[in-house]
Amino acid sequence: MSSPLLGVLVLLGACHHETASGGPPPPGSSGGLGAQLQALAQRMHARYGGAQRLEEAIARSDLPRAHTEAHTVSLLDEPDVLPTWRPYFEAVAETARQLETSGDITAAAKLFGTLGVRCAHCHDASGARLVLPPPSVLAAGSATMAEHQKAALEMWEGLMAPSDVHWRAGALALTTVPLTMVAQAVTPSSEQDVDDVAKVRLYARRALDAGDHEARAEVFGSLLATCAHCHALLRDR
Numbered sequence: 271m272s273s274p275l276l277g278v279l280v281l282l283g284a285c286h287h288e289t290a291s292g293g294p295p296p297p298g299s300s301g302g303l304g305a306q307l308q309a310l311a312q313r314m315h316a317r318y319g320g321a322q323r324l325e326e327a328i329a330r331s332d333l334p335r336a337h338t339e340a341h342t343v344s345l346l347d348e349p350d351v352l353p354t355w356r357p358y359f360e361a362v363a364e365t366a367r368q369l370e371t372s373g374d375i376t377a378a379a380k381l382f383g384t385l386g387v388r389c390a391h392c393h394d395a396s397g398a399r400l401v402l403p404p405p406s407v408l409a410a411g412s413a414t415m416a417e418h419q420k421a422a423l424e425m426w427e428g429l430m431a432p433s434d435v436h437w438r439a440g441a442l443a444l445t446t447v448p449l450t451m452v453a454q455a456v457t458p459s460s461e462q463d464v465d466d467v468a469k470v471r472l473y474a475r476r477a478l479d480a481g482d483h484e485a486r487a488e489v490f491g492s493l494l495a496t497c498a499h500c501h502a503l504l505r506d507r
């Protein structure tokens with residue numbers, strides 16, 4: 271609980287110092303700094319929660335809800351941060367706004383991948399060290415949807431933190447999704463369902479090879495679009 275706050279403090283404190291030594295104090299940095307930092311940490315949590323809900327809405331192929339959640343993420347502004355960091359927040363907000371008006375779930379899934387890289391860019395640039403819980407141990411061949419969801423979120427955390435360990439743990443779990451998965455579910459199977467399972471495995475394998483943020487964002491978008499495709503198919507049947 272205290273460590274992220276400390277991180278924000280170190281980051282903004284360092285920047286403040288840099289700027290203050292060369293000229294007038296940057297706007298917004300004077301007075302109530304403690305309160306501002308606390309607010310920033312809280313909003314970071316809110317942004318994270320909003321992004322998680324967005325992921326689930328997209329995975330479930332619920333475009334209206336995805337639009338609503340994207341709107342929430344787009345509103346998370348940081349008026350008090352130093353100018354250096356504004357472009358990073360604006361990049362996140364811009365992607366969220368694009369997502370809010372995306373015309374179909376595949377486009378939304380791709381944009382969600384982009385959102386993750388935008389988060390990662392600032393975490394990289396600011397040297398932010400996110401303290402994530404260790405990846406949960408997912409059984410190889412995880413079959414339940416709760417496990418799919420967990421694995422996908424693990425990958426998302428790996429993308430935005432960024433964290434290699436989380437990215438790979440999530441991807442690895444999805445490389446072995448049993449092809450008979452849908453037969454085990456309540457709904458009858460079809461050729462297309464099997465295609466989607468095969469695609470999940472394929473993208474998960476590609477995810478293990480994807481080294482940089484952009485490649486990861488792209489493969490994550492394709493993966494999430496596949497989750498959404500199967501759910502839409504089953505729902506509209």
Ligand code: HEC
Pocket residue numbers: 273274275276277278281311314315317318321355356358359362385388389390392393396397398399400401430
């Ligand atoms: C302008 C820079 C910036 C942007 C953009 C940004 N972050 Fe952060 N984030 C930070 C900093 C700085 C920290 C503090 C890290 C630390 O504790 O050292 C942080 C911390 C976090 C944390 C950890 C918070 C905690 O209390 O444990 C999460 C989660 C997080 N960010 C998620 C996101 C997500 C999701 C996005 C994109 C939707 C995002 N961030 C975009 C700078 C940014």
Ligand code: HEC
Pocket residue numbers: 326329414415416418419422444452455456457463464466467470493494496497498500501504
């Ligand atoms: C081949 C079809 C198929 C694919 C691919 C698929 N799912 Fe599902 N999903 C289902 C079915 C069927 C259900 C409903 C029955 C169930 O919960 O097992 C479901 C339900 C869910 C639920 C709701 C579970 C609940 O408890 O309400 C979530 C969340 C979910 N899937 C996430 C994912 C994610 C994330 C992916 C992609 C990594 C994915 N699914 C890929 C078929 C699929």
